[in-house]
Amino acid sequence: MIQREKIFSGFSAYDTDEAYFFYKNVLGLDVEKGDMSVLTIKVNDGMKFIIYPKENHVPATYTVLNIPVTDIDDAVHELAKKGVSFLQYDMPYIKTDSKGITRNNDGSALAWFTDPSENIIALIQE
Numbered sequence: 001m002i003q004r005e006k007i008f009s010g011f012s013a014y015d016t017d018e019a020y021f022f023y024k025n026v027l028g029l030d031v032e033k034g035d036m037s038v039l040t041i042k043v044n045d046g047m048k049f050i051i052y053p054k055e056n057h058v059p060a061t062y063t064v065l066n067i068p069v070t071d072i073d074d075a076v077h078e079l080a081k082k083g084v085s086f087l088q089y090d091m092p093y094i095k096t097d098s099k100g101i102t103r104n105n106d107g108s109a110l111a112w113f114t115d116p117s118e119n120i121i122a123l124i125q126e
Contacts, residue, residue, distance in 0.1 A: 005046055011064045012054035013039075013117040019051050022116050026082050027067070059118035072101055072109040072125035079113065079123075087112040087120070 013019040016037045023041055024031040030042040039051040049065070069075040076086060076099050086100025089112075096102045101111045109125045 008048050008050065010050035010052060011060060011119055012057045013051050013115070013119070014054075014057045015116070016051060016053045018116040023051070026079070026084065057117055059114070060120060062120065063112065063122045064119045065121045067121065067123050069123050069125050072111055072123055073099070075123050075125075076101060076111050084113050087114070 016033065016039050020031055020033055020039055023029045023039065032040045032042070034040060037053045040048055041051070042048045080086070080099075087096070088100055089096045089102065094102050096111070099111070100113070101109050103109045111123045112120055113123075114120055
């Protein structure tokens with residue numbers, strides 16, 4: 001039956017060489033490149049996700065990856081130093097500040113950016 005402890009997610013990229021550099025060197029994640037240029041990003045012993053090349057890749061219009069952080073201001077600052085640009089939102093339910101951070105009444109905060117294939121990633125401070 002279903003092996004729940006082995007479930008993983010995946011999404012596509014225009015170019016997995018470019019994605020490899022970004023996820024390994026910019027985000028500092030554990031990335032391996034395998035057969036057919038599929039990237040495996042190991043989050044911990046039981047969790048991973050894959051990124052696979054797709055010629056006709058269309059960026060997701062939603063968040064494909066959520067990354068918890070302990071201090072969103074520090075995380076945004078460090079990634080901005082590495083060239084990451086944060087998305088700006090001015091909608092009724094999401095408004096970001098000049099750094100690209102939205103702060104919620106419960107103390108949580110989020111900031112969104114895109115990977116080289118324009119997939120949306122979020123930093124989340126709970």
